[in-house]
Amino acid sequence: MLEHFLSMNDHNLPYPDTMHPIVVHFVIAMVLFAFLCDVIGYFTRNHRLFEVSWWNMFFATISIFIAIIFGQFEAGLAKPYNVSQPVLNLHTLLGWSLSGILAAITAWRYVIRSRNPEKISVYYLAAGLILTSLIVVQVYFGDQLVWVYGLHTVPVVEAVKEGLLQ
Known part of the structure:
Protein backbone atom coordinates (compact mmCIF):
# COMPACT_ATOMS: atom_id res chain seq x y z
CA MET A 1 0.00 0.00 0.00
CA LEU A 2 2.83 2.42 0.80
CA GLU A 3 4.25 1.86 -2.69
CA HIS A 4 0.99 3.12 -4.18
CA PHE A 5 1.29 6.41 -2.25
CA LEU A 6 4.94 6.81 -3.19
CA SER A 7 4.55 5.99 -6.89
CA MET A 8 4.65 8.87 -9.33
CA PRO A 14 2.09 11.27 -6.18
CA TYR A 15 -1.38 12.79 -6.76
CA PRO A 16 -3.38 13.34 -9.99
CA ASP A 17 -2.34 16.91 -10.89
CA THR A 18 -0.36 19.88 -9.59
CA MET A 19 -1.90 21.51 -6.52
CA HIS A 20 0.27 24.63 -6.39
CA PRO A 21 -1.45 26.39 -9.32
CA ILE A 22 -4.89 25.60 -7.92
CA VAL A 23 -4.13 27.10 -4.51
CA VAL A 24 -2.10 30.01 -5.85
CA HIS A 25 -4.91 31.12 -8.15
CA PHE A 26 -7.04 31.70 -5.06
CA VAL A 27 -4.30 33.88 -3.60
CA ILE A 28 -3.97 35.87 -6.82
CA ALA A 29 -7.72 36.39 -7.12
CA MET A 30 -8.16 37.37 -3.47
CA VAL A 31 -5.33 39.92 -3.48
CA LEU A 32 -6.38 41.49 -6.78
CA PHE A 33 -10.02 41.61 -5.68
CA ALA A 34 -9.02 43.13 -2.33
CA PHE A 35 -7.05 45.85 -4.11
CA LEU A 36 -9.97 46.51 -6.46
CA CYS A 37 -12.38 46.78 -3.50
CA ASP A 38 -10.02 49.18 -1.73
CA ASN A 46 -18.21 52.90 0.34
CA HIS A 47 -16.63 51.61 3.56
CA ARG A 48 -18.35 48.22 3.23
CA LEU A 49 -15.90 47.41 0.44
CA PHE A 50 -13.06 47.87 2.94
CA GLU A 51 -14.49 44.99 4.97
CA VAL A 52 -14.60 42.80 1.85
CA SER A 53 -11.00 43.76 1.14
CA TRP A 54 -9.88 42.95 4.66
CA TRP A 55 -11.30 39.42 4.61
CA ASN A 56 -9.82 38.73 1.18
CA MET A 57 -6.40 39.82 2.40
CA PHE A 58 -6.77 37.75 5.56
CA PHE A 59 -7.55 34.53 3.69
CA ALA A 60 -4.99 35.29 0.97
CA THR A 61 -2.31 35.53 3.65
CA ILE A 62 -3.19 32.09 4.98
CA SER A 63 -3.51 30.63 1.49
CA ILE A 64 -0.15 31.89 0.24
CA PHE A 65 1.66 29.71 2.77
CA ILE A 66 -0.32 26.67 1.61
CA ALA A 67 0.57 27.55 -1.98
CA ILE A 68 4.26 27.82 -1.05
CA ILE A 69 4.24 24.43 0.66
CA PHE A 70 2.77 22.79 -2.44
CA GLY A 71 5.07 24.83 -4.67
CA GLN A 72 8.20 23.74 -2.82
CA PHE A 73 7.09 20.11 -2.84
CA GLU A 74 6.20 20.13 -6.51
CA ALA A 75 9.33 22.03 -7.53
CA GLY A 76 11.40 19.32 -5.86
CA LEU A 77 9.51 16.63 -7.75
CA ALA A 78 9.76 18.48 -11.08
CA LYS A 79 13.45 17.67 -11.49
CA PRO A 80 14.02 21.01 -13.21
CA TYR A 81 16.56 20.98 -16.00
CA ASN A 82 19.36 23.55 -16.33
CA VAL A 83 17.57 26.05 -18.57
CA SER A 84 14.51 26.23 -16.31
CA GLN A 85 16.44 26.47 -13.04
CA PRO A 86 17.03 30.27 -13.00
CA VAL A 87 13.34 31.00 -13.60
CA LEU A 88 12.35 28.46 -10.92
CA ASN A 89 14.80 30.08 -8.49
CA LEU A 90 13.36 33.56 -9.19
CA HIS A 91 9.82 32.24 -8.84
CA THR A 92 10.70 30.60 -5.52
CA LEU A 93 12.49 33.68 -4.16
CA LEU A 94 9.68 36.00 -5.16
CA GLY A 95 7.07 33.59 -3.76
CA TRP A 96 8.70 33.53 -0.33
CA SER A 97 9.17 37.31 -0.47
CA LEU A 98 5.53 37.80 -1.39
CA SER A 99 4.46 35.74 1.60
CA GLY A 100 6.27 38.14 3.92
CA ILE A 101 5.11 41.23 2.05
CA LEU A 102 1.51 40.03 1.99
CA ALA A 103 1.61 39.19 5.71
CA ALA A 104 3.05 42.64 6.51
CA ILE A 105 0.48 44.48 4.37
CA THR A 106 -2.33 42.40 5.90
CA ALA A 107 -1.08 43.27 9.39
CA TRP A 108 -1.00 46.94 8.38
CA ARG A 109 -4.54 46.56 7.04
CA TYR A 110 -5.59 45.07 10.38
CA VAL A 111 -4.22 48.10 12.21
CA ILE A 112 -6.00 50.46 9.81
CA ARG A 113 -9.23 48.47 10.25
CA SER A 114 -8.89 48.53 14.06
CA ARG A 115 -8.39 52.30 14.19
CA ASN A 116 -11.03 53.35 11.68
CA PRO A 117 -12.79 50.72 9.56
CA GLU A 118 -14.31 53.40 7.33
CA LYS A 119 -11.07 54.87 5.94
CA ILE A 120 -7.83 53.78 4.34
CA SER A 121 -4.87 55.91 3.40
CA VAL A 122 -3.46 56.62 -0.01
CA TYR A 123 -0.20 55.08 1.25
CA TYR A 124 -1.96 51.78 1.83
CA LEU A 125 -3.36 51.96 -1.69
CA ALA A 126 0.17 52.56 -3.00
CA ALA A 127 1.37 49.49 -1.10
CA GLY A 128 -1.52 47.54 -2.63
CA LEU A 129 -0.45 48.69 -6.10
CA ILE A 130 3.12 47.55 -5.44
CA LEU A 131 1.84 44.20 -4.16
CA GLN A 138 5.25 36.33 -10.13
CA VAL A 139 2.47 35.16 -12.44
CA TYR A 140 4.76 35.80 -15.40
CA PHE A 141 7.49 33.56 -13.92
CA GLY A 142 4.95 30.86 -13.04
CA ASP A 143 3.55 30.96 -16.57
CA GLN A 144 7.06 30.58 -17.97
CA LEU A 145 7.66 27.49 -15.86
CA VAL A 146 4.55 25.82 -17.23
CA TRP A 147 4.12 27.17 -20.76
CA VAL A 148 7.76 27.65 -21.78
CA TYR A 149 9.66 25.07 -19.74
CA GLY A 150 6.79 22.60 -19.30
CA LEU A 151 7.49 21.55 -15.72
CA HIS A 152 5.19 18.69 -14.70
CA THR A 153 3.92 18.23 -18.27
CA VAL A 154 4.04 14.68 -19.59
CA PRO A 155 6.45 15.28 -22.52
CA VAL A 156 8.96 17.14 -20.33
CA VAL A 157 8.72 14.57 -17.52
CA GLU A 158 9.41 11.80 -20.05
CA ALA A 159 12.31 13.73 -21.61
CA VAL A 160 13.89 14.29 -18.17
CA LYS A 161 13.49 10.60 -17.29
CA GLU A 162 15.12 9.57 -20.58
CA GLY A 163 17.99 11.98 -19.99
CA LEU A 164 17.16 14.17 -22.98
CA LEU A 165 16.97 17.32 -20.83
CA GLN A 166 19.63 18.29 -18.37
Missing part, protein backbone atom coordinates in the same frame (compact mmCIF):
# COMPACT_ATOMS: atom_id res chain seq x y z
CA ASN A 9 2.21 9.40 -12.19
CA ASP A 10 2.90 10.75 -15.69
CA HIS A 11 3.34 14.23 -14.25
CA ASN A 12 5.92 12.97 -11.75
CA LEU A 13 3.52 13.61 -8.86
CA VAL A 39 -9.68 51.42 -4.79
CA ILE A 40 -13.42 51.47 -5.47
CA GLY A 41 -14.18 51.94 -1.77
CA TYR A 42 -11.66 54.79 -1.50
CA PHE A 43 -13.11 56.73 -4.43
CA THR A 44 -16.80 56.00 -3.75
CA ARG A 45 -16.42 56.25 0.05
CA THR A 132 -0.36 43.83 -7.23
CA SER A 133 2.62 44.61 -9.49
CA LEU A 134 4.78 42.01 -7.74
CA ILE A 135 2.02 39.44 -8.17
CA VAL A 136 1.88 40.19 -11.90
CA VAL A 137 5.64 39.55 -12.13
Whole structure:
Protein backbone atom coordinates (compact mmCIF):
# COMPACT_ATOMS: atom_id res chain seq x y z
CA MET A 1 0.00 0.00 0.00
CA LEU A 2 2.83 2.42 0.80
CA GLU A 3 4.25 1.86 -2.69
CA HIS A 4 0.99 3.12 -4.18
CA PHE A 5 1.29 6.41 -2.25
CA LEU A 6 4.94 6.81 -3.19
CA SER A 7 4.55 5.99 -6.89
CA MET A 8 4.65 8.87 -9.33
CA ASN A 9 2.21 9.40 -12.19
CA ASP A 10 2.90 10.75 -15.69
CA HIS A 11 3.34 14.23 -14.25
CA ASN A 12 5.92 12.97 -11.75
CA LEU A 13 3.52 13.61 -8.86
CA PRO A 14 2.09 11.27 -6.18
CA TYR A 15 -1.38 12.79 -6.76
CA PRO A 16 -3.38 13.34 -9.99
CA ASP A 17 -2.34 16.91 -10.89
CA THR A 18 -0.36 19.88 -9.59
CA MET A 19 -1.90 21.51 -6.52
CA HIS A 20 0.27 24.63 -6.39
CA PRO A 21 -1.45 26.39 -9.32
CA ILE A 22 -4.89 25.60 -7.92
CA VAL A 23 -4.13 27.10 -4.51
CA VAL A 24 -2.10 30.01 -5.85
CA HIS A 25 -4.91 31.12 -8.15
CA PHE A 26 -7.04 31.70 -5.06
CA VAL A 27 -4.30 33.88 -3.60
CA ILE A 28 -3.97 35.87 -6.82
CA ALA A 29 -7.72 36.39 -7.12
CA MET A 30 -8.16 37.37 -3.47
CA VAL A 31 -5.33 39.92 -3.48
CA LEU A 32 -6.38 41.49 -6.78
CA PHE A 33 -10.02 41.61 -5.68
CA ALA A 34 -9.02 43.13 -2.33
CA PHE A 35 -7.05 45.85 -4.11
CA LEU A 36 -9.97 46.51 -6.46
CA CYS A 37 -12.38 46.78 -3.50
CA ASP A 38 -10.02 49.18 -1.73
CA VAL A 39 -9.68 51.42 -4.79
CA ILE A 40 -13.42 51.47 -5.47
CA GLY A 41 -14.18 51.94 -1.77
CA TYR A 42 -11.66 54.79 -1.50
CA PHE A 43 -13.11 56.73 -4.43
CA THR A 44 -16.80 56.00 -3.75
CA ARG A 45 -16.42 56.25 0.05
CA ASN A 46 -18.21 52.90 0.34
CA HIS A 47 -16.63 51.61 3.56
CA ARG A 48 -18.35 48.22 3.23
CA LEU A 49 -15.90 47.41 0.44
CA PHE A 50 -13.06 47.87 2.94
CA GLU A 51 -14.49 44.99 4.97
CA VAL A 52 -14.60 42.80 1.85
CA SER A 53 -11.00 43.76 1.14
CA TRP A 54 -9.88 42.95 4.66
CA TRP A 55 -11.30 39.42 4.61
CA ASN A 56 -9.82 38.73 1.18
CA MET A 57 -6.40 39.82 2.40
CA PHE A 58 -6.77 37.75 5.56
CA PHE A 59 -7.55 34.53 3.69
CA ALA A 60 -4.99 35.29 0.97
CA THR A 61 -2.31 35.53 3.65
CA ILE A 62 -3.19 32.09 4.98
CA SER A 63 -3.51 30.63 1.49
CA ILE A 64 -0.15 31.89 0.24
CA PHE A 65 1.66 29.71 2.77
CA ILE A 66 -0.32 26.67 1.61
CA ALA A 67 0.57 27.55 -1.98
CA ILE A 68 4.26 27.82 -1.05
CA ILE A 69 4.24 24.43 0.66
CA PHE A 70 2.77 22.79 -2.44
CA GLY A 71 5.07 24.83 -4.67
CA GLN A 72 8.20 23.74 -2.82
CA PHE A 73 7.09 20.11 -2.84
CA GLU A 74 6.20 20.13 -6.51
CA ALA A 75 9.33 22.03 -7.53
CA GLY A 76 11.40 19.32 -5.86
CA LEU A 77 9.51 16.63 -7.75
CA ALA A 78 9.76 18.48 -11.08
CA LYS A 79 13.45 17.67 -11.49
CA PRO A 80 14.02 21.01 -13.21
CA TYR A 81 16.56 20.98 -16.00
CA ASN A 82 19.36 23.55 -16.33
CA VAL A 83 17.57 26.05 -18.57
CA SER A 84 14.51 26.23 -16.31
CA GLN A 85 16.44 26.47 -13.04
CA PRO A 86 17.03 30.27 -13.00
CA VAL A 87 13.34 31.00 -13.60
CA LEU A 88 12.35 28.46 -10.92
CA ASN A 89 14.80 30.08 -8.49
CA LEU A 90 13.36 33.56 -9.19
CA HIS A 91 9.82 32.24 -8.84
CA THR A 92 10.70 30.60 -5.52
CA LEU A 93 12.49 33.68 -4.16
CA LEU A 94 9.68 36.00 -5.16
CA GLY A 95 7.07 33.59 -3.76
CA TRP A 96 8.70 33.53 -0.33
CA SER A 97 9.17 37.31 -0.47
CA LEU A 98 5.53 37.80 -1.39
CA SER A 99 4.46 35.74 1.60
CA GLY A 100 6.27 38.14 3.92
CA ILE A 101 5.11 41.23 2.05
CA LEU A 102 1.51 40.03 1.99
CA ALA A 103 1.61 39.19 5.71
CA ALA A 104 3.05 42.64 6.51
CA ILE A 105 0.48 44.48 4.37
CA THR A 106 -2.33 42.40 5.90
CA ALA A 107 -1.08 43.27 9.39
CA TRP A 108 -1.00 46.94 8.38
CA ARG A 109 -4.54 46.56 7.04
CA TYR A 110 -5.59 45.07 10.38
CA VAL A 111 -4.22 48.10 12.21
CA ILE A 112 -6.00 50.46 9.81
CA ARG A 113 -9.23 48.47 10.25
CA SER A 114 -8.89 48.53 14.06
CA ARG A 115 -8.39 52.30 14.19
CA ASN A 116 -11.03 53.35 11.68
CA PRO A 117 -12.79 50.72 9.56
CA GLU A 118 -14.31 53.40 7.33
CA LYS A 119 -11.07 54.87 5.94
CA ILE A 120 -7.83 53.78 4.34
CA SER A 121 -4.87 55.91 3.40
CA VAL A 122 -3.46 56.62 -0.01
CA TYR A 123 -0.20 55.08 1.25
CA TYR A 124 -1.96 51.78 1.83
CA LEU A 125 -3.36 51.96 -1.69
CA ALA A 126 0.17 52.56 -3.00
CA ALA A 127 1.37 49.49 -1.10
CA GLY A 128 -1.52 47.54 -2.63
CA LEU A 129 -0.45 48.69 -6.10
CA ILE A 130 3.12 47.55 -5.44
CA LEU A 131 1.84 44.20 -4.16
CA THR A 132 -0.36 43.83 -7.23
CA SER A 133 2.62 44.61 -9.49
CA LEU A 134 4.78 42.01 -7.74
CA ILE A 135 2.02 39.44 -8.17
CA VAL A 136 1.88 40.19 -11.90
CA VAL A 137 5.64 39.55 -12.13
CA GLN A 138 5.25 36.33 -10.13
CA VAL A 139 2.47 35.16 -12.44
CA TYR A 140 4.76 35.80 -15.40
CA PHE A 141 7.49 33.56 -13.92
CA GLY A 142 4.95 30.86 -13.04
CA ASP A 143 3.55 30.96 -16.57
CA GLN A 144 7.06 30.58 -17.97
CA LEU A 145 7.66 27.49 -15.86
CA VAL A 146 4.55 25.82 -17.23
CA TRP A 147 4.12 27.17 -20.76
CA VAL A 148 7.76 27.65 -21.78
CA TYR A 149 9.66 25.07 -19.74
CA GLY A 150 6.79 22.60 -19.30
CA LEU A 151 7.49 21.55 -15.72
CA HIS A 152 5.19 18.69 -14.70
CA THR A 153 3.92 18.23 -18.27
CA VAL A 154 4.04 14.68 -19.59
CA PRO A 155 6.45 15.28 -22.52
CA VAL A 156 8.96 17.14 -20.33
CA VAL A 157 8.72 14.57 -17.52
CA GLU A 158 9.41 11.80 -20.05
CA ALA A 159 12.31 13.73 -21.61
CA VAL A 160 13.89 14.29 -18.17
CA LYS A 161 13.49 10.60 -17.29
CA GLU A 162 15.12 9.57 -20.58
CA GLY A 163 17.99 11.98 -19.99
CA LEU A 164 17.16 14.17 -22.98
CA LEU A 165 16.97 17.32 -20.83
CA GLN A 166 19.63 18.29 -18.37
